[in-house]
Amino acid sequence: MDIGTAKPNVTTRIRFAYHLVDVADPSEEYTAAEFQAAGRVVLDAADAKGSDVVIAGGSGLHFRSLVDPLAFPPTDDELRTHLEATDIEDLRAELLAADPGAAAVVDLTNPRRVLRAVEILRLTHATPSQRARSAQAQSVRDYEPARQFTAVGIDPGDRIGGRIEARFDHMLDAGLLAEVSTVAQRLGRTARQAVGYRQLLDVVERGRPLTSAREEAIRATASLAKRQRTFFRRDPRISWIPWHHETERMLEGALDVLAGESP
Helix, strand or coil: CCCCCCCCCHHHHHHCCCCCCCCCCCCCCCCHHHHHHHHHHHHHHHHHHCCCCCCCCCCHHHHHHHHCCCCCCCCCHHHHHHHHCCCHHHHHHHHHHHCCCHHHCCCCCCHHHHHHHHHHHHHHCCCHHHHHCCHHHHHHHCCCCCCCCCEEEEECHHHHHHHHHHHHHHHHHCCHHHHHHHHHHHCCHHHHCCCCHHHHHHHHHHCCCHHHHHHHHHHHHHHHHHHHHHHHHCCCCEEEEECCHHHHHHHHHHHHHHCCCCC
8 A cells, every 4th residue: 555645665764764654464454552552662762762753644543642641442343343233323322321421422423433432331331421531531632742742734725625636646647546456355444445545446346437536536635634634723732834835845954854964
């Protein structure tokens, strides 16, 4: 999954010390909890050496799992399979019976969140309301970090639509459709839902026209970017600067410094 994830090329990965690249097979269900554990090992090792680390990426949950006191409740594959086969109305009723106030902390219109809440309830006997009242949950809501960091957000403003379209077309030109065709049989449930892969799988497996798959992938990416921007905008610890060509040159210079080169 090199092209569709914009994986840095070998030259870039030699120039910089990258971590958490190629850590799981596309068939694996690599959870946020696993990412958190692996990422914190990297950060702790860097702290011990007095080294700086740059955390870059789009997922707010994964970012906060590294810097905030997020704790992920357990999961069970057998139980999850059973719950996925259960009518969502039955799961919603079970959740409300155990926790009448669940609607205040769980989006009951979202089947995935209802299923997860019931899974946690059965495994830990903790209701959503109880978990929301914990000291750990309050610290997360108050944006109290587990480790100190400096956060900068780059906001492309209204340029983002054109940049998303150009980026996806660049991926197609680089061979994304061929990549999807090659890995299609190896993609697990999580990987099959990745933006770009999900749409092109329809082309590979069901003969969908590439033109319509491309348009949907671009729309899905724009929607994801909007959700990410909304998520990160809530975080008062992030300093925002608008994107422009000077910003890009400034960032390239900062990366040169981090690589031990002249800016």
